[in-house]
Amino acid sequence: xxxxxxxxxxxxxxxxxxxxxxxxxxxxxxxxxxxxxxxxxxxxxxxxxxxxxxxxxxxxxxxxxxxxxxxxxxxxxxxxxxxxxxxxxxxxxxxxxxxxxxxxxxxxxxxxxxxxxxxxxxxxxxxxxxxxxxxxxxxxxxxxxxxxxxxxxxxxxxxxxxxxxxxxxxxxxxxxxxxxxxxxxxxxxxxxxxxxxxxxxxxxxxxxxxxxxxxxxxxxxxxxxxxxxxxxxxxxxxxxxxxxxxxxxxxxxxxxxxxxxxxxxxxxxxxxxxxxxxxxxxxxxxxxxxxxxxxxxxxxxxxxxxxxxxxxxxxxxxxxxxxxxxxxxxxxxxxxxxxxxxxxxxxxxxxxxxxxxxxxxxxxxxxxxxxxxxxxxxxxxxxxxxxxxxxxxxxxxxxxxxxxxxxxxxxxxxxxxxxxxxxxxxx
Amino acid sequence: xxxxxxxxxxxxxxxxxxxxxxxxxxxxxxxxxxxxxxxxxxxxxxxxxxxxxxxxxxxxxxxxxxxxxxxxxxxxxxxxxxxxxxxxxxxxxxxxxxxxxxxxxxxxxxxxxxxxxxxxxxxxxxxxxxxxxxxxxxxxxxxxxxxxxxxxxxxxxxxxxxxxxxxxxxxxxxxxxxxxxxxxxxxxxxxxxxxxxxxxxxxxxxxxxxxxxxxxxxxxxxxxxxxxxxxxxxxxxxxxxxxxxxxxxxxxxxxxxxxxxxxxxxxxxxxxxxxxxxxxxxxxxxxxxxxxxxxxxxxxxxxxxxxxxxxxxxxxxxxxxxxxxxxxxxxxxxxxxxxxxxxxxxxxxxxxxxxxxxxxxxxxxxxxxxxxxxxxxxxxxxxxxxxxxxxxxxxxxxxxxxxxxxxxxxxxxxxxxxx
Numbered sequence: 001x002x003x004x005x006x007x008x009x010x011x012x013x014x015x016x017x018x019x020x021x022x023x024x025x026x027x028x029x030x031x032x033x034x035x036x037x038x039x040x041x042x043x044x045x046x047x048x049x050x051x052x053x054x055x056x057x058x059x060x061x062x063x064x065x066x067x068x069x070x071x072x073x074x075x076x077x078x079x080x081x082x083x084x085x086x087x088x089x090x091x092x093x094x095x096x097x098x099x100x101x102x103x104x105x106x107x108x109x110x111x112x113x114x115x116x117x118x119x120x121x122x123x124x125x126x127x128x129x130x131x132x133x134x135x136x137x138x139x140x141x142x143x144x145x146x147x148x149x150x151x152x153x154x155x156x157x158x159x160x161x162x163x164x165x166x167x168x169x170x171x172x173x174x175x176x177x178x179x180x181x182x183x184x185x186x187x188x189x190x191x192x193x194x195x196x197x198x199x200x201x202x203x204x205x206x207x208x209x210x211x212x213x214x215x216x217x218x219x220x221x222x223x224x225x226x227x228x229x230x231x232x233x234x235x236x237x238x239x240x241x242x243x244x245x246x247x248x249x250x251x252x253x254x255x256x257x258x259x260x261x262x263x264x265x266x267x268x269x270x271x272x273x274x275x276x277x278x279x280x281x282x283x284x285x286x287x288x289x290x291x292x293x294x295x296x297x298x299x300x301x302x303x304x305x306x307x308x309x310x311x312x313x314x315x316x317x318x319x320x321x322x323x324x325x326x327x328x329x330x331x332x333x334x335x336x337x338x339x340x341x342x343x344x345x346x347x348x349x350x351x352x353x354x355x356x357x358x359x360x361x362x363x364x365x366x367x368x369x370x371x372x373x374x375x376x377x378x379x380x381x382x383x384x385x386x387x388x389x390x391x392x393x394x395x396x397x398x399x400x401x402x403x404x405x406x407x408x409x410x411x412x413x414x415x416x417x418x419x420x421x422x423x424x425x426x427x
Numbered sequence: 428x429x430x431x432x433x434x435x436x437x438x439x440x441x442x443x444x445x446x447x448x449x450x451x452x453x454x455x456x457x458x459x460x461x462x463x464x465x466x467x468x469x470x471x472x473x474x475x476x477x478x479x480x481x482x483x484x485x486x487x488x489x490x491x492x493x494x495x496x497x498x499x500x501x502x503x504x505x506x507x508x509x510x511x512x513x514x515x516x517x518x519x520x521x522x523x524x525x526x527x528x529x530x531x532x533x534x535x536x537x538x539x540x541x542x543x544x545x546x547x548x549x550x551x552x553x554x555x556x557x558x559x560x561x562x563x564x565x566x567x568x569x570x571x572x573x574x575x576x577x578x579x580x581x582x583x584x585x586x587x588x589x590x591x592x593x594x595x596x597x598x599x600x601x602x603x604x605x606x607x608x609x610x611x612x613x614x615x616x617x618x619x620x621x622x623x624x625x626x627x628x629x630x631x632x633x634x635x636x637x638x639x640x641x642x643x644x645x646x647x648x649x650x651x652x653x654x655x656x657x658x659x660x661x662x663x664x665x666x667x668x669x670x671x672x673x674x675x676x677x678x679x680x681x682x683x684x685x686x687x688x689x690x691x692x693x694x695x696x697x698x699x700x701x702x703x704x705x706x707x708x709x710x711x712x713x714x715x716x717x718x719x720x721x722x723x724x725x726x727x728x729x730x731x732x733x734x735x736x737x738x739x740x741x742x743x744x745x746x747x748x749x750x751x752x753x754x755x756x757x758x759x760x761x762x763x764x765x766x767x768x769x770x771x772x773x774x775x776x777x778x779x780x781x782x783x784x785x786x787x788x789x790x791x792x793x794x795x796x797x798x799x800x801x802x803x804x805x806x807x808x809x810x811x812x813x814x815x816x817x818x819x820x821x822x823x824x825x826x827x828x829x830x831x832x833x834x835x836x837x838x839x840x841x842x843x844x845x846x
Contacts, residue, residue, distance in 0.1 A: 212651065216694060228684035228706050229634060229783040233677070239685045239703070243668035250662040255655065255734060262650035263661045264694035269687030272638060272704040276686060281661070282694045284650050312677060361651040 011350055011416070018152050018415050022144055022408045029140050030127075030404060032059060036136040037120050037129040040113060041078075043105040043171045049078030052104050056139060056166060057081060063146050065164065073176040078104065078168040080177055082184055090159040096425050097161040098418065099185040099192040099373065100146075101365055102139040102380075103170035106131030107387050116389040118399055126383075126401040133383030133402040138195030139166065141380050144411040145418065153415075156422055163189075167365055178368020190425055191340050191374045193414070196364050197386065198378030200406045201356075205413055207344055208378035209337050209357040211367055212258070212286040213293050213330030217300050218323045219245055221268070223309070224316040225277035233312035235275025239268045241309040241318035242279035248306075249283055252299055259287045259296055260361075286361060293330050300324075331367045333359070336374035343424065344376065347417040355413075379414050382406040433572065434773070437837060440567050441830045448563050449546070449826060451478060453539050455555040456548040459532060460497075462524040462590045468497030471523050475500060475558060475585060482565055484583065491587045492595035497523065499596055501603055502583035509578045515844050516580040518604045518611040518795060520787050521558040521802075522589035525550035526809050535811040537821055545823040549811065556824045557614030557802030558585065563833050564840075572837075575846050582608075586787055592636075592750055597790025604795050609843055610762055611791040613799035617832070618780075619806045619825055627832060628780040629766055630799035631759040633789055634680075634708040635715045635752030639722055640745045641667060643690070645731070646738040647699035655734035657697025661690045663731040663740035664701040670725065671705055674718055681709035681718050704747075708783060715752050753789045755781065758796035762843070766798065769838040775831060801836055804828035 041052040050069075057067035065083040072080060081104060087095025108130040113119065121128040142164055149157035163184055167177040185192060199206045223238030246263050253261045261283060268279025285300065287293040300322050307317040331337075341357045348355035358378060366377045383402035390397045460471040469488075476486035479502045488498040500523060506514030527549045532538065539548040561583060568576040582603055586596040604611060617628050645660030674683045683705065690701025707722060709715040726744040733739075753759075763779050770777040780800065788799040805824035812819045 214651070227783075228682065228686060229636070229708055229785075232675075232682040232684060232708070232783070235684070237672065237685060239688045240668055240672045242688070243665035243672075243685075246662060246665035247669070250659060250665075253654075253734075260650070260654040262654065262657075262695070262697055263659065263691070264650065264696060264698060265691035266661050266664075266698075266701065267689050269685070269704075272686035272706050273684070274686055275684055276688075279688065282691075284694045286651055286654075312675075361654070362649075363651070 008350070014152070014419065015351060015412060015416055018148050019408060019412050021148055021152050022411050025147065026408060029144055029407065032143065033132070033136060033140045034120050036139065037132050040108070040110045041105050041131065042107070042109045043077060043169050045110065046076065046078045049104050049168050053079060053081040053166065053168070056104070057083065059143060060146070060164065063150050070180060072168050072174060074169060074174055077172070080168045080180060081166040083164040085162045087159045087161040095159050095161045096422065097163060097185055097189040099181060099189050100142045100162065100164045101181065101192060101194045102135050102142060102164070103167035103365070105167070105169055105171050106134070107171050108389055112389050116391060116399070118389045125403060125405060127404055128399045128401045130389065130400065132400055133197045133381060134386040134400065135196060135380060137383065137402045138197065138380030141195050141407065141411055141414065144407065145415050148411065148415050153419060156419060160422060170365055175368060177365060181365065181369050182372045185373055189373050190421055191376065192369060193379055194364055194366050194375065194377035195380040196377050197380045197383050198410070200382040200403070200410070204354040204356045205348055205410060206356045206358045206378055207341065207376055208360050209341050209376065210288060210333045210359040211331040211363055211377070212288050212361045213367060214328045214363055215285045215293070215297055215324055216326045217283040217285070218325050219281045219283060220321045221245065221279045222319045223275070223277045224311055226275040228273045228275055232275060234315070236311040236316040236318045237275050237309060238279040238318055239276045241320065242266065242268055242281060244308050245303060245306065245320055246281060248303065249300065252296065257292050258289065259285070259292050261285050288330050288332060288359060290330055290332055297324060297327065328363055328367050331370040331375070334370065337370060337376055340374050340376040340421070343420050344413065344417045347420050348413055351413060351416065379410070381410055434834060434838065437567050437571050438830060438834055440571055441563060441833050444563070444566070445826070445829060448559055451562065452551065452555060452559045455558065456539050456551050459527070459529045460523055460525050460550065461528045462496060462526070462588050464529065465495070465497035468523045468587050472498055472500045472585065472587070475523070476502065478562060479583065482569055489599060491593055493588070493593060496588035496591065496593065499587045499599055500585040501599070504581045506580040507577050514578060514580045516582060516604070516608045517840060518600070518608050518791070519561050519581065519583045520600065520611060520613045520791070521554050521561060521583070522586035522787065524586070524588055524590050525553065526590050527811055531811050535813060535821070537811045544825055544827060546826055547821045547823045549822065552616045552805030552822050552824045553808040554615060554802060556805060557616060560614055560802050560829065560833060563829065564837050567833065568837060575841060579844060589787055592748070592785060596787060600787065600791050601794050604791065606794065608795045611788070611795040611797040612801055613786055613788045613797065614802040615786050615799050616802040616808070616824065617800050617804045619804040622778070622804070625775040626778060627770065627775060627835060628778045628800055629763055630782050630788065631763050631779045632710060632755040632781040633753040633785055633799070634710050634783050635712070635750055635789065636785055637707045637719050637722070637749045638747040639705040640747055641703045641705060642743040642745070643667070643701045643740055644743070645697070645699045645740045646733055648697040650695045650697055654697065656737070658733040658738040658740045659731060660698045660701040660740055663729070663742065664688065664690060664703060666730050667725060667728065667742055668703060671722065674707070674721055679709070679714045680711065681707065681714050683707045683718070710752050710754065710781060712752050712754050719749065750785055750789055753792045753797070756792065759792060759798055762796050762798040765842050766835065766839045769835055769842060772838065773831065773835055775835065803832060
């Protein structure tokens with residue numbers, strides 16, 4: 001028997017014991033998840049978010065985690081939660097740091113849950129519930145991994161510094177949580193692991209290695225008002241100018257380059273018999289590639305000089321203003337994420353299945369720190385209908401759910417991959 | 428009595444009674460009769476009915492078709508047949524409502540105010556001054572030309588909701604005036620800013636108007652994860668707005684105004700609905716009909732679909748209302764010539780004018796010879812604001828224009844009837 005075979009046997013044995021432990025405790029994990037889902041933690045429900053935070057802190061306290069709460073910069077939102085367990089030195093080496101990221105908030109206001117009778121409901125292979133896959137199932141996944149380390153891999157558990165970071169307002173995309181992650185994890189962190197849901201198709205576990213960036217713009221047009229009957233020629237129609245701007249912005253969408261623009265809202269004018277002097281629109285842009293993203297921003301800002309509509313008498317030209325309200329830079333494919341993905345892929349292979357690296361159009365907290373911390377995402381359980389609370393008889397609309405059968409295999413993959421990550425670091 | 432003697436008699440009577448008539452106007456202006464204040468509109472209707480009852484007019488109130496508005500007022504004085512001939516009938520048209528809510532009058536301290544040659548006040552020019560013009564003319568005729576006054580069947584029609592362009596008043600006019608009416612005389616004011624002291628503009632044509640509501644149905648989708656499943660209703664509407672605005676043609680005197688637009692719900696969702704309100708105006712009935720057809724042809728139009736090809740946006744066009752143009756026509760121009768001839772006798776200039784705004788003349792011109800702008804001169808119609816630098820000022824009349832314009836109208840009506 002050669003060393004490789006021996007190592008494989010050792011890996012298989014660890015995996016077998018880990019899987020057994022997780023399987024045995026699965027009823028307990030689902031009971032915890034049930035408790036979490038029963039607390040409404042809509043982003044704007046500050047009380048609920050903080051209550052959910054206390055609940056999470058209590059669960060992890062049993063494993064020796066120390067809680068710290070940090071108020072979101074937005075005073076109407078709840079407190080971010082940081083749970084830390086400092087690792088001991090081993091063989092004179094300081095403990096490596098690993099970050100595990102989830103969030104406390106969901107997108108469902110309490111009255112929406114009531115209206116749609118949306119609560120914990122086990123049905124066939126699914127469990128439905130508000131935030132069950134985005135992202136309370138992910139938080140439970142972190143707990144399962146830590147519990148498995150504690151019980152089955154105590155040496156690695158004790159010699160690693162674990163920092164769990166839970167965003168109180170992920171769904172509204174605040175920048176401050178990303179800064180908090182970088183601050184608490186430091187430059188040397190081995191990885192920052194995000195537990196947004198990841199699908200499981202056939203034999204493949206999906207993890208996220210790239211996410212689109214987003215820019216939000218406000219477009220305004222100043223025209224000149226006039227009575228539409230008696231002085232139409234003096235009016236410069238802001239709505240007409242806006243129509244031209246909308247046309248140009250929509251024309252910038254380029255699916256081949258994964259660049260999309262959405263004019264999400266528009267408003268303009270006051271009354272029907274007045275040439276409108278004002279119109280505004282909100283626009284969202286998404287792209288994977290940084291260069292394409294920057295080019296998109298530049299193209300929208302270039303519309304600032306545009307004026308294609310004048311009053312008929314020529315005296316007044318409409319003026320277009322475009323402003324960037326927010327940008328969240330793309331998380332492109334990059335070597336650090338690639339290195340983490342390689343570990344997850346190899347680990348999956350050893351466990352007998354595959355891993356697929358996925359690029360997603362939606363954002364996560366990873367967009368805020370991928371360039372400062374090695375980041376991988378989509379490590380939570382599989383499920384579906386994230387952000388959906390409605391249910392139609394014909395099945396055309398259905399509620400958010402998690403697939404409980406994916407907890408153990410995904411937790412096993414994550415635990416074994418983290419073991420490999422720590423081992424590679426040790427070497 | 429010689430015609431010139433009669434004229435100076437009437438002139439003297441009108442001049443003597445002008446202070447009383449301005450006091451009547453002051454009373455009328457002190458009653459708020461905003462279109463949507465039916466109580467005020469009806470109170471003004473009662474005052475008007477009482478005033479004309481002294482001249483022997485019978486009042487009839489007709490509720491506007493929309494119960495949110497007040498009662499139209501029809502005042503009738505049947506004429507006595509002369510020499511076996513039927514009595515000639517003349518229609519006189521004004522309205523009771525104004526555009527100012529009570530709160531706006533208070534906010535802008537807008538009330539009866541005499542300042543130099545002007546009298547300011549809500550509705551003083553549009554159109555209570557016109558109603559008082561009718562009263563002055565008829566009371567002078569009763570006092571100084573009773574035989575003529577008695578021989579004519581006078582029908583006054585006062586719209587309770589002219590500013591809302593209600594079509595039921597148009598039907599009422601046609602019903603009460605009939606084909607045998609000699610003229611439909613509309614007492615909207617004359618724009619002082621456009622004319623000199625002895626010049627009177629009379630309106631012989633007005634634009635028609637159509638109003639549309641445009642709705643676009645698209646398909647919603649998450650703007651991040653399912654952008655290609657979405658059919659952007661705002662993008663479709665933008666194309667429609669461009670097409671509509673391009674129908675404006677100054678050579679053909681047709682204008683299209685996209686007045687308001689709204690669409691979408693949140694920024695990260697491809698919008699599934701958008702809407703716009705649109706107004707079209709034209710002088711020529713042919714151009715009006717052609718353009719209206721072009722707008723309506725956009726119903727069911729679709730030029731934007733979801734990127735995955737599955738869903739086409741759909742455009743819906745609803746016609747909210749159509750008000751046909753008052754075209755330049757022979758019968759209005761015949762009336763104009765009578766007024767111009769009277770003007771020459773009186774030493775004043777009468778100019779024809781075509782206006783972009785609508786009046787109740789748009790309802791009557793096709794059935795009854797119609798002329799408009801017979802009220803006193805004034806300006807700033809529909810304006811209640813006042814700024815220190817004079818760039819904004821309130822609605823006013825020029826009371827000095829009353830006597831000469833009343834004489835012009837009286838002389839012209841007598842010519843029209845054949846006296």
